[in-house]
Amino acid sequence: MNAGSWRAAPVLVLIACALGTASPMPVAGQSKKSAKKVSASAPVAPAAPPKIQVTVDSVFDRRTTSDFPGPELAITFKLEGEDAAAVLSARANVARAVDDTGKDLADASGKRTMQGEGWQQAREKEPPTPRVILGSPTRKARSLTSVEGVLETYLPTRDPAATVRIDRVMSRKDKPFASAALASQRVRIQVLSKAGLEKEKARAEAAKKAEAAKKKKKSPKKSDSLGMEVLAEGMADALVGVFERLFSNVGENDLILKVDDPGKKIFSFDLAGPDGAAIQSYGTTELEGYRIVRVFEPIPENASLHVCLKTARSFGEVPFSLSNVKLP
Amino acid sequence: MSSPGRPLLCVSILLLAIPLFAAEDVKVAAGAVEDQRSSDGRMSGLSIEIKLAGGALADVKALRARLKSAKDDVGTVLYKAAKGDKPKDFEEFSPDRRPGPRINLSSPSRDASTVEASGEVDLFIPSRDPNTKQRFEKFLGRLDKPISSSALKSAKVEITPLSAAAYKARQQQNKPTKEQITAEAKKQGATDAEIKQAIALVEAFSALGGEEPSENSVLIETKDLDGKIISIDLVAADGSELKAPSRGTSGGGEDKLVKIDLSEKPPPDAALVVTLRTAKSVVSVPLNFKEVALP
Numbered sequence: 001m002n003a004g005s006w007r008a009a010p011v012l013v014l015i016a017c018a019l020g021t022a023s024p025m026p027v028a029g030q031s032k033k034s035a036k037k038v039s040a041s042a043p044v045a046p047a048a049p050p051k052i053q054v055t056v057d058s059v060f061d062r063r064t065t066s067d068f069p070g071p072e073l074a075i076t077f078k079l080e081g082e083d084a085a086a087v088l089s090a091r092a093n094v095a096r097a098v099d100d101t102g103k104d105l106a107d108a109s110g111k112r113t114m115q116g117e118g119w120q121q122a123r124e125k126e127p128p129t130p131r132v133i134l135g136s137p138t139r140k141a142r143s144l145t146s147v148e149g150v151l152e153t154y155l156p157t158r159d160p161a162a163t164v165r166i167d168r169v170m171s172r173k174d175k176p177f178a179s180a181a182l183a184s185q186r187v188r189i190q191v192l193s194k195a196g197l198e199k200e201k202a203r204a205e206a207a208k209k210a211e212a213a214k215k216k217k218k219s220p221k222k223s224d225s226l227g228m229e230v231l232a233e234g235m236a237d238a239l240v241g242v243f244e245r246l247f248s249n250v251g252e253n254d255l256i257l258k259v260d261d262p263g264k265k266i267f268s269f270d271l272a273g274p275d276g277a278a279i280q281s282y283g284t285t286e287l288e289g290y291r292i293v294r295v296f297e298p299i300p301e302n303a304s305l306h307v308c309l310k311t312a313r314s315f316g317e318v319p320f321s322l323s324n325v326k327l328p
Numbered sequence: 329m330s331s332p333g334r335p336l337l338c339v340s341i342l343l344l345a346i347p348l349f350a351a352e353d354v355k356v357a358a359g360a361v362e363d364q365r366s367s368d369g370r371m372s373g374l375s376i377e378i379k380l381a382g383g384a385l386a387d388v389k390a391l392r393a394r395l396k397s398a399k400d401d402v403g404t405v406l407y408k409a410a411k412g413d414k415p416k417d418f419e420e421f422s423p424d425r426r427p428g429p430r431i432n433l434s435s436p437s438r439d440a441s442t443v444e445a446s447g448e449v450d451l452f453i454p455s456r457d458p459n460t461k462q463r464f465e466k467f468l469g470r471l472d473k474p475i476s477s478s479a480l481k482s483a484k485v486e487i488t489p490l491s492a493a494a495y496k497a498r499q500q501q502n503k504p505t506k507e508q509i510t511a512e513a514k515k516q517g518a519t520d521a522e523i524k525q526a527i528a529l530v531e532a533f534s535a536l537g538g539e540e541p542s543e544n545s546v547l548i549e550t551k552d553l554d555g556k557i558i559s560i561d562l563v564a565a566d567g568s569e570l571k572a573p574s575r576g577t578s579g580g581g582e583d584k585l586v587k588i589d590l591s592e593k594p595p596p597d598a599a600l601v602v603t604l605r606t607a608k609s610v611v612s613v614p615l616n617f618k619e620v621a622l623p
Contacts, residue, residue: 062364
């Protein structure tokens with residue numbers, strides 16, 4: 001590393017800390033030693049495939065001469081069988097779909113238009129109804145001779161470690177949660193108050209100003225250090241931008257979470273009232289290291305946050321193969 | 329041999345004839361075609377965009393299509409007028425509007441390759457009749473009473489500027505009850521879950537539209553038997569437009585509640601400008617779609 005990049009390094013570290021990537025959030029009541037112990041999670045054997053049958057719920061064929069939105073075939077699947085009711089979320093991936101004229105429609109199936117990468121949540125005690133978007137069949141086609149793929153399911157009830165419950169979440173603002181279960185997945189979560197978010201924003205702006213001042217002092221620049229400085233300045237700008245977007249995005253009742261999840265273990269967040277009943281949310285927005293859990297009404301002080309984690313046992317794959325799917 | 333006065337006469341006739349020719353110069357063609365097909369019958373149907381071209385298009389401010397017939401090339405009837413069907417309301421139009429106006433038909437057969445449709449497009453061209461615009465001065469001083477006007481009366485239109493209290497009372501009065509929603513949904517064969525969803529949806533929409541009127545709001549009730557109202561606007565005493573960043577309409581059919589939210593409190597001498605469709609202001613042009621290829 002040359003002298004120029006050493007000078008830039010502290011700024012990068014500062015930005016990285018603010019982003020929550022370089023410096024781990026301390027978990028209250030947990031020593032560094034114990035954190036190290038639980039972080040080494042032992043490999044867990046995946047559970048047996050869930051007992052689920054995949055059938056077609058409905059088919060929607062949008063045929064159009066327009067380019068936007070363009071033509072497509074959407075298939076909504078129905079989940080049945082012993083484990084269907086336990087599926088909290090599911091998504092279908094179609095590898096092959098052929099109409100009766102021989103046209104393969106699966107080429108376009110990689111595109112998922114649903115939020116959350118195609119994961120469909122269970123609603124009102126009914127299993128989820130995952131949907132796939134395929135290419136448009138030929139007009140003269142009457143059916144799909146073959147639809148083959150894999151259904152991915154999330155069944156948190158199959159693994160107690162898949163759900164971490166944090167009680168009285170609203171009274172824990174601006175303090176990291178102490179949770180061995182989260183730490184074992186190298187997940188750190190902190191609820192931010194509006195004031196806490198302001199502080200984080202102020203910190204990011206201070207870093208940006210410091211970077212600008214530093215840049216002003218130095219002249220002329222050496223060409224080899226220029227790249228690092230531009231990068232640092234860009235990162236500082238980006239971070240301030242994240243906060244600006246956060247502020248413009250956060251609704252009055254929303255829950256703001258600062259999340260560090262390097263292993264991408266978090267599946268979803270749910271809120272529940274003191275009686276365990278779900279608090280209705282209209283989605284979670286992901287913004288860099290932050291999540292905004294959208295809720296319609298103020299969250300009660302004694303509400304709990306359920307962090308759903310991806311564990312080997314809570315996931316199951318169900319291959320499916322359907323034939324003679326009638327086209328509408 | 330022609331007389332010296334003859335060319336002048338010809339020019340005069342030509343000048344008189346221009347507005348008429350220009351209005352009817354509008355050509356109607358089929359644009360984008362969308363055939364939505366669903367296994368459960370929901371959201372199914374064929375729509376064809378109406379593409380208009382011609383010199384007089386800039387003067388067209390609203391339109392509506394009146395269909396006579398439509399079928400596909402295997403004989404499926406795609407449009408059948410029901411007894412007692414009223415013509416559609418006019419929809420606002422501008423040449424750069426995207427997507428353009430559409431006609432909505434039933435689903436054609438999967439075996440069909442083309443469709444045809446015939447009817448007329450009614451074009452509202454206010455420049456053809458100065459009586460399309462009716463201006464009512466200082467209407468804010470006469471709340472909760474219908475505006476007295478012979479022009480409105482002959483168009484079978486009633487317009488009542490409302491106070492906030494009267495507006496809220498009308499809103500409450502017009503809100504469908506759970507029983508009414510359930511009865512209507514059952515008539516259409518909805519399931520219990522769908523009825524529950526419909527009730528929740530109505531509640532949600534009521535909450536959205538239920539935003540309290542502010543001091544910037546102008547509140548109006550309209551009764552319009554034949555769909556003659558094209559638009560309602562507000563102007564200052566000097567005729568300058570009062571900007572309305574948002575407006576909402578609730579109710580359907582003949583009776584509507586209109587809430588126009590201005591960017592600032594309306595001056596007491598503000599005037600209401602009601603644009604009405606008159607016989608002279610409407611020109612009908614034929615709609616004749618032949619061999620429109622199905623996607």
